[in-house]
Amino acid sequence: MEQLLLCFLLLISCFSHAYCTKEQPYNAIFSFGNSYADTGNYITLVKGVLPYDVFEHLPYGMTYFGQPTGRGCDGRLVVDFIAQNLSLPLVPPYFSKGQDYHKGVNFAVIGSTALSLDYFRQHNITNIPGTDTSISVQLGWFDQFKTSICNTTDSCKDYFRKSLFIFGEFGGNDYTFVLSAGKSISEVKSYVPVVINTTKEAAESLLEQGATTIVLPGNLPTGCIPIMLTLYASTNKSDYDLLGCLKHYNTIGYYHNIKLREAVVQLQLKYPKAKIIYGDYYEPVINFLKNPEKFGFTNGAPLKICCGGGGPYNYNLTATCGQPGVSACSNPSTYINWDGIHLTEAAYRTIATGWLKGPYAHPPILSGFY
């Protein structure tokens, strides 16, 4: 009888606990990164600075929002699907003033890098953005923002303990800028350790401030991105793999991801009570290309983009998505890639589900819950 009572009590306490009930696992989402995560910071920052900003124009945003929101996509991004899944509001951009940031805020900016712009200049890499929005800058914004929700070390820790941090992807733009300076693939790879170190140090700073769940997303398969396929097209068939991707360029993302996963393991050892997650963008894109129909990408040419101005991949450097006269396909969900650089909402949805419950995150965000 006593045992039965104990059992009953355990059951009750279990049901009042987030791990057993459908109670919200996280109180807030804090997001950092570049155009794979920006939900509107860039368009606010460049307003009145750039003569024409494609991200402010349809068909960006045509799916779901029906209007441009500053996302580099036809619709929602991975961070949006994760927020909706966790019953949290879409994560508001830090630079959209007047929003309530208690359930999260997004510091990601289109074009952002892991390394500071000074670092690139010191290495004679000059084809870089006008404004530094790199990791250290985004962490600075986070510091400023913090005082609006917590003022003591302990109260911040208490808040962040229940928050989901998504930190990245970072690195993709760093490598793009090094490549565009005419550097070889092996020179590009020599930047991987410093990119990873910078990412790891930043994650560590968030963990020290109280984060207990942090996703570190990896890079995409560099050589499968239509802009890369266009810029670095080769007449030598042996430069391409069976999926039509540029083999040697893929090694950049691949190598970055191996080093990032090593960093995740090191962080996990140092912070055993935290949940440090590798979020995979590489494997899902490869799976989409291998088996497009299985994921609903039925347009018949998996490397071809939905919104672009012609050419073998429909990516045209002088007529890109969002420019006047450039139109989108009528059925974006049947495409993997949206504009030559970014994925479609449909692709992001599948990746987000894979991060939440597997197989595209290690461990999945929801493992241990429900």
Ligand SMILES: *[C@@H]1O[C@H](CO)[C@@H](O)[C@H](O)[C@H]1NC(C)=O
């Ligand atoms: C969240 O994702 C999980 C795993 O994919 C799914 O079972 C659940 O129905 C989703 N919930 C919402 C509200 O989207």
Ligand SMILES: *[C@@H]1O[C@H](CO)[C@@H](O)[C@H](O)[C@H]1NC(C)=O
């Ligand atoms: C950058 O370029 C300057 C001028 O050409 C040269 O003196 C310097 O050594 C270069 N620095 C690096 C890191 O390549």
Ligand SMILES: *[C@@H]1O[C@H](CO)[C@@H](O)[C@H](O)[C@H]1NC(C)=O
């Ligand atoms: C933290 O302190 C600042 C400055 O004193 C104040 O403006 C802010 O409201 C405080 N934040 C919280 C969450 O109490």
Ligand SMILES: *[C@@H]1O[C@H](CO)[C@@H](O)[C@H](O)[C@H]1NC(C)=O
């Ligand atoms: C790693 O980065 C930190 C700052 O982010 C720097 O202090 C440290 O020297 C770097 N270490 C290596 C090995 O690059």
Ligand SMILES: *[C@@H]1O[C@H](CO)[C@@H](O)[C@H](O)[C@H]1NC(C)=O
């Ligand atoms: C194509 O690339 C392969 C492997 O890099 C090389 O061995 C071969 O000579 C190249 N062919 C031509 C025609 O350049």
Ligand SMILES: *[C@@H]1O[C@H](CO)[C@@H](O)[C@H](O)[C@H]1NC(C)=O
């Ligand atoms: C790319 O766009 C330019 C400018 O609109 C156009 O002249 C050119 O024909 C396009 N290229 C292709 C391959 O469609």
